[in-house]
Amino acid sequence: MQKFLTGLFFLTLFGLSSSNLLAQESEQLKQQYKRPLEIPFPVNAPYSPQLATLGKMLFFDPRLSGNKDLNCASCHNPSFGYEVPIKTPIGTTKTPLDRQAPTLLNIAWVTSLFWDGRALTLEKQAEGPITAKVEMAGKFDIIIERLEEISEYEKWFKKLFPQKGIAKDTILTAIATYERTIVSEWAPFDRWVEGDEAALSPAQKRGFEVFNGPGKCASCHTGWLFADNQFHDIGLSTTDIGRGKIEPNNVFAQHGFKTPTLRELTHRAPYMHNGSLTTLQDVIELYNSGGIKRISRSPLITPLNLSKQQKSDLIAFLKSLTAERNNVTMPILPN
């Protein structure tokens, strides 16, 4: 009896201290998700409002595509988290592409571009879809010709690039500069991190615990960006080897794709690099199962055995990463 009481006492003591520890950990965890207040710009492409404006105009200008039928926003639509609401985007040839359009949200913090990370700069990335034959099918000499005919473009290129004027790299720099200004708005989660306890519902808060704990989501979706700029095979059924193309000798690069941000997730369905999962429930179920067991699969991916409650809490939490409003204005294009 005495032993039992002593045991109970120590158990209570331990419980108290452990709950205290948990609270501290939770606070530390929150700090890891603090948003940056500044957008980094590369030394060779400093920000200027005029350059960003020019980039935005070019981003929305269909004259950059071969048939003047597509612009960057055709596949990176601001209304859908700079993605498209279909499985994979359809290019100028009217055939679906192999991969879903990656979001441009918080792209300034993304170190390698494309799903497989084959481009290291935004400028380099932008060149791809513009010139790809199944996408915009643009040709830079023709694009430059077209833009030179538009006096306002000519004037602004001259102003911003007195030596180069309208050129391939100046066009790409402008677009990249605009893209770097695309930052996801403050979501309820951000306000919670800043200390507004009421910003999240109890379910969402529990979901955050699942996200960081049994869900293991935070293993790859790290920090405020909810992305680690790394490539992982998550066990998704696909013939696409992804990063394996860039790193053929790296076992773990096979079927590996860049971790995407989870910001504005609710606007960005369907999900995964190939748009194969239409709902968040599907995504959670995939991770819960651990997906296809293959050699390339990330060691971080294991069956989770999440409870129904944990799953729904997790989804509730993920929804807290979407901002209430998103003000994106369309530019008036020069003629």
Add this chain to the structure above:
Amino acid sequence: MTSMSRKIFISIVGSLFLGLLLSVLVLHQAQKGNNTTVEVTRKAFKAVEYSQDLRKNFLIIERLDKRVLAMSSFVSHEEIVSIFNPAKQQFMKAITGLKQNILSPKMAHMIEKLETAKDIWLKDSEILLGLKPSFFIPTMEKYNRSKNNLATLINEMQKLAANDATWISRKAQADVSSSLFTTFSIAMLAALAGSFAAYLLARGLSKPLVNLVATAEQLVTGDTSVKFAQADRKDEIGAVVRAVANFRDGIIQKLSLQEQLAEQAEALQEALAQEKHLNKLQREFVSMASHEFRTPLAIIDSSARRLEKRKDKLTPQDIETRTDKIRNAVSRMMTLVESTLDAAKADNGKLSINPKETKFKDLVDHICERQNDLYTTHNISSDTQGLPSNLNVDGSAIDQVITNLLSNAVKYAPGCPDIFLKGWQEQGQVRISVQDFGLGIDEDDLPKVFGRFFRAKTSTGIPGTGIGLNLVNQLVELHGGIIELESKAGVGSTFTLCLPIEAAQSQEQPLNFAI
């Protein structure tokens, strides 16, 4: 300079000096209050103005930021500079202005906060507008935070400045009011002091003067027993007092002289009035008498002439008729003379009665009988049953009264033969009324009927002296009685003799002639 003039001079100079001092004080106080108010109000006004400037220029920059960050159209660097720089300059100027016109400690604290917020926002704004190169541009969230923070502070500052300005200008007004009150108090105190000094001075001057006035008023009322204070004063007042004292002595002399003169004048006046009265009576009597005597004399004369002319043809009858006429005229004249004598008696105040126990009813019956025999034209109906058989009266006087009343009734009722005499007793009085149905008397004339020599208007053409009724009235009054008269012109008259049953006093009474 006399002592009094010196006092007045000193008081004037003192008042002037006091007034001058007061004016300087009031001016000084007003100027002080005014300066403070102007200063404080100016400061408050400036603070409000700068807080408005602050907001205005903040909004200019914010609008520019919004336009540029929308990236919907080009905004050139030059345009940004041309809008941003002056706005920033004004913005900074407004902050400096606010710092120089701090209205309250709260406002000072607010400015400190505002300066920090301004630094953060301006830096963000300048980077976003491309005015400051940076490889890290603020996110919209950061920009919005710094902007909203500053906007809140600017709004608060504007409100605070407005509130403080209102409060401060109110306080300044209150200060002015209180300073005005101070000024007013000083003025009131000075006025009180001045008034007291003036009172002291005035009392020194006016009190002896007031006393003197009272004395003079007493003198005017004739009271010469007044006493003079401060007659030994050496100044003008002393002189005035002495002058009034001399005046008093003069008045005393004059008053005694005046009294003597007044007594003499009064005596003279009385004598003159008596003389005038007698004179008037005489004149009236002479005019009346000459008229009254002329008629019987004319009758006597004509009868005598006829006798003389026709002395041969006259029958004894004729002669008798003529002599009767003459005798009648003589008798009338006799009556006139008698009544004149009575009047003269009355004039001399010698009319008197001698009342004694008289057989009154028999007396009245006798008079009626006698008079009835006398008049051929009229008939006197008498009822004397109610009369006492004895009464203490002067029989001859009563005879005279009743005869007079009856003869008047006959005389003034030509063609109306009925005359009623009635005697009765009433309320301790013996009453005898004589009623005729003749000419009557005008209402206007009624009060004058008993006046001496008065003839009523209705009596025109009827011979009379105006003595009879006057004498009757006097005789009745001597008996302690009165004559009541009821009359109406054209209807007739009723004279009622009222005598007290108590014994009439047997004494002579002074006569009072109502002229």
